[in-house]
Amino acid sequence: MAELIFRTARREDVPAIVAMLLDDEVAASREPVAGASREPVEPTGEEVDAAYWAGFEAVDADPRNELIVAELDGEPVGTMQLTFIPGVSRRGAERMQIEAVRVRSDRRGDGIGRRMMAWAVEQARERGCRLVQLTTDKRRTDAHRFYAGLGFQASHEGMKLSL
Amino acid sequence: MAELIFRTARREDVPAIVAMLLDDEVAASREPVAGASREPVEPTGEEVDAAYWAGFEAVDADPRNELIVAELDGEPVGTMQLTFIPGVSRRGAERMQIEAVRVRSDRRGDGIGRRMMAWAVEQARERGCRLVQLTTDKRRTDAHRFYAGLGFQASHEGMKLSL
Numbered sequence: 001m002a003e004l005i006f007r008t009a010r011r012e013d014v015p016a017i018v019a020m021l022l023d024d025e026v027a028a029s030r031e032p033v034a035g036a037s038r039e040p041v042e043p044t045g046e047e048v049d050a051a052y053w054a055g056f057e058a059v060d061a062d063p064r065n066e067l068i069v070a071e072l073d074g075e076p077v078g079t080m081q082l083t084f085i086p087g088v089s090r091r092g093a094e095r096m097q098i099e100a101v102r103v104r105s106d107r108r109g110d111g112i113g114r115r116m117m118a119w120a121v122e123q124a125r126e127r128g129c130r131l132v133q134l135t136t137d138k139r140r141t142d143a144h145r146f147y148a149g150l151g152f153q154a155s156h157e158g159m160k161l162s163l
Numbered sequence: 164m165a166e167l168i169f170r171t172a173r174r175e176d177v178p179a180i181v182a183m184l185l186d187d188e189v190a191a192s193r194e195p196v197a198g199a200s201r202e203p204v205e206p207t208g209e210e211v212d213a214a215y216w217a218g219f220e221a222v223d224a225d226p227r228n229e230l231i232v233a234e235l236d237g238e239p240v241g242t243m244q245l246t247f248i249p250g251v252s253r254r255g256a257e258r259m260q261i262e263a264v265r266v267r268s269d270r271r272g273d274g275i276g277r278r279m280m281a282w283a284v285e286q287a288r289e290r291g292c293r294l295v296q297l298t299t300d301k302r303r304t305d306a307h308r309f310y311a312g313l314g315f316q317a318s319h320e321g322m323k324l325s326l
Contacts (some may be wrong), residue, residue, distance in 0.1 A: 064225065064248060081250060086218060138317075157307055
């Protein structure tokens with residue numbers, strides 16, 4: 001396989017990132033819906049709503065958050081967000097949190113996700129983080145096996161409250 | 164009960180916060196240990212290791228992280244860390260993450276935890292977060308019932324990789 005390049009997302013990557021985030025059954029099922037019709041209001045492709053741009057700008061401006069693009073042959077094929085969380089617990093350890101991991105649907109099964117996670121864990125080690133954490137929807141049973149295979153332990157309940 | 168006051172932690176609170184973090188069976192079981200002896204090396208009370216101070220300074224300096232103390236009659240009786248995570252997913256929503264929630268052992272069962280969480284959720288609403296999230300060790304079955312009673316859904320697996 002051609003070389004996978006990891007880099008910080010740029011503004012022009014936002015449409016591709018949003019498309020990857022939305023091209024996912026579990027995520028689609030929880031995206032906001034309009035009124036009583038329960039019709040999804042998500043834009044796709046290039047039609048990216050202002051709320052997504054604002055989210056990108058907030059991540060881009062924050063030194064403890066990095067939105068990553070995995071690029072193959074000049075095209076984004078994967079994305080993930082890394083958050084570095086300082087803390088007092090666990091002897092003042094910084095932890096890396098990984099959110100919003102996606103591989104483009106036509107490239108799933110090629111080992112891209114595995115290489116993305118290996119790269120993320122390496123970043124955490126280089127930075128001196130003592131813990132890498134993520135939550136994954138309980139319906140994603142394939143993802144649980146995938147993360148367990150990388151050494152993650154499903155030691156916690158991930159609890160969410162939508163406002 | 165006297166009024167519970169919520170405020171950002173100050174440097175002089177660190178020993179009390181560390182004591183609350185350590186006064187917990189689950190946390191104690193995963194704290195770092197020294198060499199092959201597996202003896203805990205955690206300080207207690209006022210003997211706070213430099214690593215904890217560094218963790219406090221990092222949290223204190225970060226505008227997206229707030230270490231909170233709940234104070235009753237002038238004494239810290241609870242602590243939690245709030246992290247505000249920007250993101251592109253979920254329509255660019257910011258989420259609040261809650262970590263390191265503790266109530267001082269002699270004040271557990273008084274409803275302090277419930278008031279802490281209600282206050283945290285109110286902060287999230289005021290800030291416009293669309294999601295509050297936390298992970299809780301699977302061994303803390305009481306905590307799961309507590310959070311479920313507050314409306315949290317145990318929808319995710321919380322996966323951790325120690326480095």
